[in-house]
Amino acid sequence: MQKMLIEGGHLLNGRVRISGAKNSAVALLPASILADSPVTIEGLPRISDVETLGDLLEEIGGTVEWNERTITVHPEKMVAMPLPNGKVKKLRASYYFMGAMLGKFGKAVIGLPGGCYLGPRPIDQHIKGFEALGAEVTNEQGAVYLRAKELRGARIYLDVVSVGATINIMLAAVKAKGKTVIENAAKEPEIIDVATLLTNMGAKIKGVGTDVIRIEGVPSLHGCNHTIIPDRIEAGTYVIAAAAQGKEVIIENVITRHIESLLAKLREMGVRLEEKDEQLLVAPTGPLKSVDIKTLVYPGFPTDLQQPFTSLLTKAENTGVITDTIYSARLKHIDELRRMNALIKVEGGSVIVSGPVELQGAKVKASDLRAGAALIVAGLMANGITEITGLEHIDRGYESVTEKLKNLGAKVWREEMTEQEKIQFQNL
Numbered sequence: 001m002q003k004m005l006i007e008g009g010h011l012l013n014g015r016v017r018i019s020g021a022k023n024s025a026v027a028l029l030p031a032s033i034l035a036d037s038p039v040t041i042e043g044l045p046r047i048s049d050v051e052t053l054g055d056l057l058e059e060i061g062g063t064v065e066w067n068e069r070t071i072t073v074h075p076e077k078m079v080a081m082p083l084p085n086g087k088v089k090k091l092r093a094s095y096y097f098m099g100a101m102l103g104k105f106g107k108a109v110i111g112l113p114g115g116c117y118l119g120p121r122p123i124d125q126h127i128k129g130f131e132a133l134g135a136e137v138t139n140e141q142g143a144v145y146l147r148a149k150e151l152r153g154a155r156i157y158l159d160v161v162s163v164g165a166t167i168n169i170m171l172a173a174v175k176a177k178g179k180t181v182i183e184n185a186a187k188e189p190e191i192i193d194v195a196t197l198l199t200n201m202g203a204k205i206k207g208v209g210t211d212v213i214r215i216e217g218v219p220s221l222h223g224c225n226h227t228i229i230p231d232r233i234e235a236g237t238y239v240i241a242a243a244a245q246g247k248e249v250i251i252e253n254v255i256t257r258h259i260e261s262l263l264a265k266l267r268e269m270g271v272r273l274e275e276k277d278e279q280l281l282v283a284p285t286g287p288l289k290s291v292d293i294k295t296l297v298y299p300g301f302p303t304d305l306q307q308p309f310t311s312l313l314t315k316a317e318n319t320g321v322i323t324d325t326i327y328s329a330r331l332k333h334i335d336e337l338r339r340m341n342a343l344i345k346v347e348g349g350s351v352i353v354s355g356p357v358e359l360q361g362a363k364v365k366a367s368d369l370r371a372g373a374a375l376i377v378a379g380l381m382a383n384g385i386t387e388i389t390g391l392e393h394i395d396r397g398y399e400s401v402t403e404k405l406k407n408l409g410a411k412v413w414r415e416e417m418t419e420q421e422k423i424q425f426q427n428l
């Protein structure tokens, strides 16, 4: 078990290349189950969520070949193996095995997913969709059992706009008999990426990127090649880090349109940004002004950037208010930032950050992925050394984060935790 150490105060300067999108990757890999010949996906991020999904594809009989960031999944020998426990609990996106296996085999047994604890994360809309397509769904001892004699297209109106439910229903519906319409669908870029893969596999999907998706089921899907989109949340995290502690940072392999809500806020704060081709220059000049943000579904401000943005606001003049309308309990970074001297109040559903303050290095724990990102941003700005534990969360979503930051001039390294530190960590 390791901890990350950051000696704060060094300015970031240089270039950082963004990896493939985690939230696409974790759906594209299960989607490959639906094909009856090999699927090759290029540009995958080497993060633990992706490694875990590769292992799960092998558990159900697939063969997985890695060549750096390219994976070829051979689905020919896959079977409807139940996955009630084990690795499915390590990540959120294992729920995509439900839609993909239901579409392919007409049945699945999948343990309830893990992933970041952000408050309650129900999957009732996924289940509602599967049932509308004709599946019988039961929940037995922490696993979801899905069975369908035949999947039939249906009209499904999502009660809440959900990324996971939209993708999961799409995965099952591409092989259902007849037409499916998903209304009030989510519009995130990752949904378009998954639909692009499925279309290349032979699926018939229209309307992705709007809130009405129309699918005409097909009897079979074939293999194809696909290149994943860049990770807008990883990109946003480095943009925030550069705004917080950068001199001139060039972000490579970013689709700036995907993070426009963040860039607009940074411009309001006084950060200089220049966009060119698939590169973005971030060059903060002078004191930052506080802003308020409200997280919303895409194209609104992403909840996944709310936590690192909180760290940035500690450096800005005056008071900024953050309201997370997607996960109101996504607050586990706050106490850790307070340990570092941040002035943050939680009032009703809002987080109020006062600044500017000089953060101080401290021993802090990343309790979820983006809390980890928030602590890294804070550690880069802080006086002295910040020690971050809980790296298994950070490694779920950030490829080579230590190396990428080092290349930008940060003083950051990892060390093995002592036995005593491990015990203290377990008791936190």
Ligand SMILES: CC(=O)N[C@H]1[C@@H](OP(=O)(O)OP(=O)(O)OC[C@H]2O[C@@H](n3ccc(=O)[nH]c3=O)[C@H](O)[C@@H]2O)O[C@H](CO)[C@@H](O)[C@@H]1O
Pocket: 023, 026, 092, 093, 120, 121, 122, 123, 124, 125, 126, 127, 160, 161, 162, 163, 164, 165, 186, 303, 304, 325, 326, 327
């Ligand atoms: C693997 C992945 O892609 N994870 C992302 C995905 O998570 P995930 O797909 O789990 O998030 P959703 O978009 O489904 O959740 C959005 C909101 O809908 C609620 N909800 C969702 C499903 C459901 O059946 N019932 C229900 O009430 C959730 O509690 C939440 O308040 O989108 C989130 C919101 O952008 C991001 O934070 C996660 O990084």
Ligand SMILES: C=C(OP(=O)(O)O)C(=O)O
Pocket: 022, 091, 092, 093, 114, 115, 116, 118, 304, 369, 370, 397
């Ligand atoms: C919440 C996140 O991931 P997951 O849904 O995989 O837990 C995230 O990426 O910020």
